[in-house]
Amino acid sequence: MERPSLTTLCASLCACMGVQAPEHAEAANEKFVADITGGKTVDKIVMYNPDAVGTWIVEKYAEKFVPVRDAAPYELQMRTVFPPKTPVCFASMYTGAQPAVHGIQRYVKPVVKLDSLFDALIRQGKKPAIVAVKNSSLDKIFREREGMDYYITPYDKEAVDKGIELIDGKEYDFILIYNQEYDDSIHFTHPTSRRARRALDHYAQSFKRIAEAVEASGERTLLGYAPDHGVHREWYLLGNHGKDIPKDMEISHFYHVYN
Numbered sequence: 175m176e177r178p179s180l181t182t183l184c185a186s187l188c189a190c191m192g193v194q195a196p197e198h199a200e201a202a203n204e205k206f207v208a209d210i211t212g213g214k215t216v217d218k219i220v221m222y223n224p225d226a227v228g229t230w231i232v233e234k235y236a237e238k239f240v241p242v243r244d245a246a247p248y249e250l251q252m253r254t255v256f257p258p259k260t261p262v263c264f265a266s267m268y269t270g271a272q273p274a275v276h277g278i279q280r281y282v283k284p285v286v287k288l289d290s291l292f293d294a295l296i297r298q299g300k301k302p303a304i305v306a307v308k309n310s311s312l313d314k315i316f317r318e319r320e321g322m323d324y325y326i327t328p329y330d331k332e333a334v335d336k337g338i339e340l341i342d343g344k345e346y347d348f349i350l351i352y353n354q355e356y357d358d359s360i361h362f363t364h365p366t367s368r369r370a371r372r373a374l375d376h377y378a379q380s381f382k383r384i385a386e387a388v389e390a391s392g393e394r395t396l397l398g399y400a401p402d403h404g405v406h407r408e409w410y411l412l413g414n415h416g417k418d419i420p421k422d423m424e425i426s427h428f429y430h431v432y433n
């Protein structure tokens with residue numbers, strides 16, 4: 175079966191929350207929305223965005239994803255957008271549009287002017303927040319929105335800590351928490367190095383902590399483990415991504431509705 179495109183996710187998240195999708199978002203994945211919500215919309219969404227985890231890594235290191243599947247058992251397999259580069263993919267994830275429409279088509283981090291999930295939420299009286307590592311794509315590309323807050327941290331652990339603080343505070347309707355250690359480690363080494371494998375464990379531990387905070391909040395919340403693209407190893411032995419190959423293009427997300 176052909177995988178749905180990552181561009182279906184934005185309208186799907188909106189449908190889960192019962193809000194209108196941004197202007198250029200592609201149609202929602204109705205099966206996913208029905209399956210995950212059981213027909214009852216959620217009040218809040220928490221998206222954990224761990225960079226660069228492809229489906230092949232989820233399968234190869236199945237034992238490392240046991241905590242992820244425990245916290246969010248619904249696996250949603252998708253095909254990301256091309257080129258599979260971080261700002262390109264996150265711009266598509268949160269506008270629901272192809273790169274040619276949102277305008278980021280290579281590794282650059284301009285502010286996306288296209289109507290986004292965040293704009294749609296703000297228009298409909300919801301309050302979003304982005305928690306991201308300094309100078310990362312998600313620190314940059316959804317700036318300049320009035321009515322949302324940005325929390326910028328030195329690295330992953332501080333982003334997770336801040337995200338949990340925001341979940342506990344219950345002020346926000348939509349919280350995005352971005353982490354990048356695996357992507358960083360594969361560029362320094364390769365996708366299955368010891369350092370990269372340790373980063374996968376850190377992602378899983380962080381996701382588990384976030385899930386515990388979501389559960390403790392008592393609010394009906396859709397929680398997602400939602401990477402942007404996969405990775406492969408180059409002939410010169412370092413890890414990389416950006417090619418139209420399954421290792422880079424096929425991604426697996428994990429979701430669950432709490433409370």
Ligand SMILES: [Zn+2]
Pocket residue numbers: 225226259260261357402403
């Ligand atoms: Zn990335």
